[in-house]
Amino acid sequence: MSTRIRESRGQEMVLTAAVAIVIVLLSLLPMLRLIKEIVAPGGTLSAVAIKAGLASPATWIATWHTLVVGIGGTLLAVLSGTLVAVLVTLTDIRARSAMVLCYVMPLMIAPQVTALAWLQLFGPASPFLKLFGAAPPLGTRNPLYSTSGIILLLGVQYGPLVFLLVRAGLRKLPRELIEAARAGGAGWFTVLVTIVLPLMTPSIMAAAALAFVSCVGNFGIPAFLGIPANYLVLPTLIYQKLAGGGPAVLGETAFLSVLIGIIAMAGILAQEIMSRRRDYRISSTSLSAEPYELGRWRPAVQAGMWLLIIVVLFLPLFGLVLTSLVPGYGIALTAKTATFDNYRFVLFEHDAASRAFFNSFWLSIAAAFFAVLVAVPIGYLIAWGKQRWVRLLNLSVELPYALPGVVLAIASLLMFLRPIPLTGIQLYNTVWIILYAYLARFLVLALRPTISGYHQIDRALEEAAQVAGAGLFTRMRTIIFPLVAPAAIAGGLLIFMTALSELTVSALLWSSGSETIGVVMFSFEQGGDSNYAAAMSVITVAVTFVLMLVTNLLAPYLPTGVLPWRD
Amino acid sequence: MARLSLDNVTKSFANFDAVKDVSIDVADGEFLAVLGPSGCGKTTLLRLVAGFEKVTSGEIRIGNEVVSGKGGSVAPEKRRVGIVFQNYALWPHMTVAENIGYSLKVAKLDKAVARRKVEDALALVNLQGLGERRPANLSGGQRQRVALARCLVAAPSLVLFDEPLANLDVHLRASMEDEFASFHKRTGTTIVYITHDQAEAMALADRIAVMDDGRLAQLATPRELYHEPANEMVASFISQGILLPADVLSAEQVGHCKIRVLGTELIVRCRPGERPRAGAKICCRSADLDVSPDGPGFDGLVKRVIYQGGSAHIEFTPSTSPDLTLHFEQPDPVVLESGAQARLRIRSGWLIPAAGAAS
Numbered sequence: 001m002s003t004r005i006r007e008s009r010g011q012e013m014v015l016t017a018a019v020a021i022v023i024v025l026l027s028l029l030p031m032l033r034l035i036k037e038i039v040a041p042g043g044t045l046s047a048v049a050i051k052a053g054l055a056s057p058a059t060w061i062a063t064w065h066t067l068v069v070g071i072g073g074t075l076l077a078v079l080s081g082t083l084v085a086v087l088v089t090l091t092d093i094r095a096r097s098a099m100v101l102c103y104v105m106p107l108m109i110a111p112q113v114t115a116l117a118w119l120q121l122f123g124p125a126s127p128f129l130k131l132f133g134a135a136p137p138l139g140t141r142n143p144l145y146s147t148s149g150i151i152l153l154l155g156v157q158y159g160p161l162v163f164l165l166v167r168a169g170l171r172k173l174p175r176e177l178i179e180a181a182r183a184g185g186a187g188w189f190t191v192l193v194t195i196v197l198p199l200m201t202p203s204i205m206a207a208a209a210l211a212f213v214s215c216v217g218n219f220g221i222p223a224f225l226g227i228p229a230n231y232l233v234l235p236t237l238i239y240q241k242l243a244g245g246g247p248a249v250l251g252e253t254a255f256l257s258v259l260i261g262i263i264a265m266a267g268i269l270a271q272e273i274m275s276r277r278r279d280y281r282i283s284s285t286s287l288s289a290e291p292y293e294l295g296r297w298r299p300a301v302q303a304g305m306w307l308l309i310i311v312v313l314f315l316p317l318f319g320l321v322l323t324s325l326v327p328g329y330g331i332a333l334t335a336k337t338a339t340f341d342n343y344r345f346v347l348f349e350h351d352a353a354s355r356a357f358f359n360s361f362w363l364s365i366a367a368a369f370f371a372v373l374v375a376v377p378i379g380y381l382i383a384w385g386k387q388r389w390v391r392l393l394n395l396s397v398e399l400p401y402a403l404p405g406v407v408l409a410i411a412s413l414l415m416f417l418r419p420i421p422l423t424g425i426q427l428y429n430t431v432w433i434i435l436y437a438y439l440a441r442f443l444v445l446a447l448r449p450t451i452s453g454y455h456q457i458d459r460a461l462e463e464a465a466q467v468a469g470a471g472l473f474t475r476m477r478t479i480i481f482p483l484v485a486p487a488a489i490a491g492g493l494l495i496f497m498t499a500l501s502e503l504t505v506s507a508l509l510w511s512s513g514s515e516t517i518g519v520v521m522f523s524f525e526q527g528g529d530s531n532y533a534a535a536m537s538v539i540t541v542a543v544t545f546v547l548m549l550v551t552n553l554l555a556p557y558l559p560t561g562v563l564p565w566r567d
Numbered sequence: 568m569a570r571l572s573l574d575n576v577t578k579s580f581a582n583f584d585a586v587k588d589v590s591i592d593v594a595d596g597e598f599l600a601v602l603g604p605s606g607c608g609k610t611t612l613l614r615l616v617a618g619f620e621k622v623t624s625g626e627i628r629i630g631n632e633v634v635s636g637k638g639g640s641v642a643p644e645k646r647r648v649g650i651v652f653q654n655y656a657l658w659p660h661m662t663v664a665e666n667i668g669y670s671l672k673v674a675k676l677d678k679a680v681a682r683r684k685v686e687d688a689l690a691l692v693n694l695q696g697l698g699e700r701r702p703a704n705l706s707g708g709q710r711q712r713v714a715l716a717r718c719l720v721a722a723p724s725l726v727l728f729d730e731p732l733a734n735l736d737v738h739l740r741a742s743m744e745d746e747f748a749s750f751h752k753r754t755g756t757t758i759v760y761i762t763h764d765q766a767e768a769m770a771l772a773d774r775i776a777v778m779d780d781g782r783l784a785q786l787a788t789p790r791e792l793y794h795e796p797a798n799e800m801v802a803s804f805i806s807q808g809i810l811l812p813a814d815v816l817s818a819e820q821v822g823h824c825k826i827r828v829l830g831t832e833l834i835v836r837c838r839p840g841e842r843p844r845a846g847a848k849i850c851c852r853s854a855d856l857d858v859s860p861d862g863p864g865f866d867g868l869v870k871r872v873i874y875q876g877g878s879a880h881i882e883f884t885p886s887t888s889p890d891l892t893l894h895f896e897q898p899d900p901v902v903l904e905s906g907a908q909a910r911l912r913i914r915s916g917w918l919i920p921a922a923g924a925a926s
Contacts, residue, residue, distance in 0.1 A: 176656030179619055180714075182643040183650045184670030184721060194669070198660045290619060 011472035019378050019393070026440040027396040030411035037254040037414050053255035062237040062256075065226075066216055066263060069150045069233060073215035076155025078208050081162025082200075084305070086192065088163075089170040092291040093302055097567040100167075102309045104565045107160040108544055110501035112220030112518060113537040114157055116525060117316035119144055119224060120323040120534060127322035127333040128315070138330055145229040150222050154215045156312045161214065162207040164564055169203030170196070175289040188292050202275050209271035213264040217404020219504040220518075224525060234260045235406045239507055247417055250410070257410040261403050268402070317541065324534035342535035346520075353536065355513070356520040359431055363516065364499035367438040368492035371446035375488050376481055378447055383454030384462075394451075401444040405504035412437045412509060431514035437505045442498060446491030449562040453487030456559050486557035493551045501540040569630035569724040569757060570595045571616065576625035576635075578611055585611040587781040588625070596755045600772035602765055604804070608781040609761045613727050616759060617650055618643035629725055646725075649718030653730040655710045657702035663713050664689075664698035670721040688716040692746075708739045715750070728760040732767060744770055765805060769793075777801050795836070795917055802850035802919055809856075809893055813849045815918065818842050824918060829865040830887045837918035844921065851916035853895040858902060864912035867893075869903045879903070883911065 041049045053059055088099055106114060121128055123142040129135035143149060173196065181191045197204075219235040226236055238253045245252075294301055325338045346353040378397065382390050400408045416427040416436070427433040465479045503518030510519045517540055524533040548565060555566055571593040578586040586608045593599045601609045614620045616627060618640060626636035629648070634641040657666050664685050665672075671681040689695055692712035702710055711731060718726055728747075732740045748771055751758055762768050768775050769789040777784040777792065777800075784804075785797040796802035803810055816832065817825040819841040823834050828849060835849055857864075867885040870892065879901040883893040893911075903909055 174654065174656065176652040176654060177658060179617070179643065180650060180652060180656040180658075180717070181669065181673075182619075183617060183646075183648055184673060184717070185644050185647075186669070186673045187642075187644055190673055194673075195658060199658070201660075 015377055015472060015476075016381065019374075019381055022374055022378070023393060023396055026436075026443060027400055030408060030415055030440065031399065033415045034254055034258060034407065034411040037251060038258050041251050049251050049255050053252060053259070058232070058237060059256065059259070062232050062234045063259065063263070065147075065231060066233040066235075066260070068147060069154060069222065070212055070216040070263070070267075072147075072151035073154025073158065073218075074208055074212040076151060077158040077162050077211040077215070078204060080155060080159040080308075081164075081207065081211075082166050082204060084159070084308070085163045085166035085170060086196070087301060087305065089167050090192075090196070090289060090292055091294050091298075091301065093294065093298065093305065095302075099305060099309065100567040101565050102313055103163060104160045105313050106157055107164075107564060108497060108548065109541055110220060110503060110518065111153075111157055111218055112224055112503050112522060112525075113320070113501060113541060114316065115144075115153055115221045115224035116521070116530070116533055116537055117320040118149075118153055118156075120530060121316055121319035125323075125330040125530070126319065127326050128319045130332040131322075142228075144225050145231075146225075147231060150225050150231070150233075153221045153225065154218060157218070157221065158211040158214050159312075160564075162204070162211055165207035165210070166200060166203050168561065169200050171288050173199060173289065175287050178289045205271045205275050209268050212267035213402060213404070216260060216264050216267070217406065217504070219406065219507060220522075223503075223507070223522065227526075234263075235404065235504065238406050238410070242508055247413075250413060250417065254410050254414060257404075257407045261407045264402070264404055320534050320537055320541075323530055324538045326531055328531065329528065342531045343539070346532050346535050347539075350520075350532070352515050353520050353524075353532070356515040356517045356536075357539075359434075359514060360500055360502075360517040363431070363435055363438055364496045366435055367442055367499050368446070368495040370439055371443050371495050372488045372492040374443065375446040375450040375491060376484060377476065379450035379454050379484065379488075380476070380480060382447075383451050384459060397444050397447055400440045401442065405441060406508065408437055408441050409505045409508040412440070412505075429511040429514075434506050434509045434514060434516065437509060438499050438502070441505060442495045445495045445498060446488055449487040449491040449494075449559070450484055452559040452562065453484040457483050486554050487559060487562055490551055490554050490558055490562050493547055493554075497544050497547050500543065501537075570597075571725055571757060571759065572628045573612075573616075574626040574628075576612075576615060576627060577623045578608075578615055578620060579623045584623075584781050586615065589778075589781075589783045590625075591776055591783065591786060593757060593759060596757055598751050598758045598760065598771060598773045600760045600762055600768035600775045601778060602762055602768040602775050603778035603784075605763055607778040609763075609778050610729060612778070613650075613729055613759065613761050616725075617648050617727055618646050647721070647723050649721065649723035649726040651711070651714045651718055651726070651728045651731045653733050655702075655714045655734075657710055657713055657717075659702055661702075662698065663694070663700050663702065663705070666702065666713060667698075667717045667720050669717065674721070684720055688720040691719065691750075692716045707735050708743060711735065711743060712746075715746075719754070719756075723756070725757045725759065728758065728762075730761055730763065732762075732764070740767075747771060777804065779804070795838075796850055797920060798922065799848055799850075799919060802848075802917075806852065807894065808850040808852060809895055810848050810850055810919075811891075811893075811913075811916075812888075813847050813918070814845045815841060815843045815847050826918065828913065828916075829885050831863060831865055831913075833913055833916070835916040835918050838920050841918060841920075847921070848919045849916040850919055851913055853897070855913055855915050856893075856895055856897075857912045857914055858897070859910055859912040862910075862912060864910045866908060866910050869905060869907050869909050872901065872903055872905045874901065883909070885911075 038049055039045060084103055087093060088096055119142055120126055122144055124136045124138045124140045126135050177195060177199065178191055181195045186194065217235065219239065222233045222236050223239065226232060232240065234256055238256050241249045241253050322333055324342050326333050327337055327339050327341060331337055347357065348354060378393070382394050412433055416433050419426045427436065461483065462475055462479055465475045470478065501517050503522060506516040506519050507522060510516060517536060521533045521536045551563060552566070555563060573589055573591045576586055576589045577584060589612065601612060603609050611620060615622055615635065618634065621640045622635045627634050629646060634646055661669070667688050668681050668685045671684060685698065689698055692715050694709060694712055694716065697709070702713065705713065732743055735743060744767060760771060772789060774786060774788050775792055776786045779800045785792060785801045792801065792805055796805060796808065799810055802808040811828050813826045813828040815824055815826050819837050819839055822836055822839070824837045824841050826833055826835055826847070826849060865885050865887060867883050869881060869883055871882040873880040878896045878898045881895055881897050881903055885891060897903060
């Protein structure tokens, strides 16, 4: 091989190797470590861990509960998300973009914040109900501390997820397919039932699978609503075991986390099998359908939609704000009692809380920054690479995010419980283990927009630079990065918003000194200090709002669909 | 079957008029082609007739019923109109038989009757035995036939074709054209056929409506369109007619008048009642031009000769008006050469009526 050839291939190989190392470290290694713990605890093959897990009645109860709330939440999310998608996409409803923004909003709010907000709305201490004197007497059980409460909130949280996927499908539906049916004499409802919904089954099933995985892996909602009622699902069971037993019970929790992984995978698999049975691929591209004229029903439908948005978004947030202004539990909110003390307390006075703000901010920034840097080369290999194994690459980056967060948390614990070999560096019980888990889990959030950014760029731009004599790294820096930067940075901002109030992973990985906002919020709520928890929630929601507005500035330079709340 | 009338139909979108003041009467059982360049409003016209768009002003009647007008708009599903789409629009989640039988199922027809009708429709388009296939497993021509069968099965009062052959290859086009023609003959259905291909329109239609920029440029039989275009747009659009400036010298007599074009005098065909005027235009075809080295005619420069097999495309500039370039075809043996001087003679032509003259 001549030197010139070696030179030009050298940079590509360095890039590929670097990407491979990152992915092995962040994705494959933790998964393999977790599996090893199950099948070969202590280094030798044995079924002890599996047998012990299967023998425990708590495992079976939690599994049953996980399935109940998972399926219930999925059904509710699919029904509401599909209904809203059909109404918003196919009818001449007004103020569409505002509706989309508001309906998708709960997706951008952390589940435990949603849970807290709803709890504040209905509990006996509810400042909102007290405004009308409608609060139940103190000591009454909050109706949300129940199976149906968990299912309701999971449906509210993930309905928007279904909405986004179904709406994307509906927009690709060629209008001729609808018009041919109408010309054939079918009224609007018949068209919906016989043409639109059957054609949407792939989108709806994919959305259902995604919602199922999210419901099954959700920690915040069953933690806030289920633990007080002693209704445990697998993620909360793992949390309780670890909180009580520490590293000694890691083997046991490893089994439980693999169990969640299997349930989630089963959901995805079921979707794959069902969608393979019937192929509804739509080949032609065309304009999307003319909106159906609701006529005299329009005001009623619009009112219904806004009522739904008020109930799922504005009321809970309003309740949250009210609670954060009340000086103490059960006190009614009046002009006299209203106070900002709770905010002052969590920001400046309470050590763990102020530390948590600091920790969460820099963890989110670090995770976002790193993900943007790594997403550009990985996206390059996936979008423009010619190798076969890139599909595998994509899959392995998706895995830590597709699987429930507890799975990755347990895997990280197992990996870093002992000091890293050769170096002796100890990550366990430090904030770094949380950073590691965030990097692994959220990388895909930056990667997806980056890849769609690559697909929009004409490859000739890079090839022109190549002809001009620029090597791969030079091209990366001067041509490719500037071109995909908006998409990658938007992905980074999504990571920041998600990581800022993240709870699932940090609940299992935190230690004294490395608390995150989510963790402190959770412990306030568990200790009965809802006011402080509410104040922290309001701050994070406000930060998220502001960041959404900032990210909107990037919108003109982004491929469509990168920002979920933009219509 | 029913007749279709459009009265002064206008359709405006946000800031432009897609269809402007169009009036067309389609007789019962007539095959009307709507022809025009892309963006001329022909697809909007079809969507107005089908009821997918609402008229801004004017009125559309199918049979004796006003379906679009001031009083509102009859929903598409109530119009009994059949449509064949350019991209076929077959539902991928249904078999061929289910696709065809859809309108019968919607109308809650007896199952056995429906099945027989679907069989008949399949036979009509020569697709017997393919009822259980999925549309994805059919060829382009077969899909087009399914689409045709689907719109026929409900016995619509009117069938609309939206560029049905645009997605097919050249060979298939010719055979589908034959099928459409024989289908029209057999069923006698009123048809409105949208196309941008004038050969297709000429071959199939009883009459052709040429549209230009939202307006109806001319509505006439294919023969009349070719020989007696009503305006410059139609003259140049149909078979690339050659337009030449001319002065009318004499009034019309038995369909002819005397004109002066490029310095020579000539007798051309014209509408009744033409009077002498300046600044007129005539339209002539390649076949009307002769190369006449010695006889009467006008001189000029042959700018370019592009041989195309069997004939050549000639660009010619008359010496009397150097700004003008004539494009025409000369069949073999091609005698003109690039850069040479030549003398042409116009044998005949058509005087384009003055703008605004009643047709």
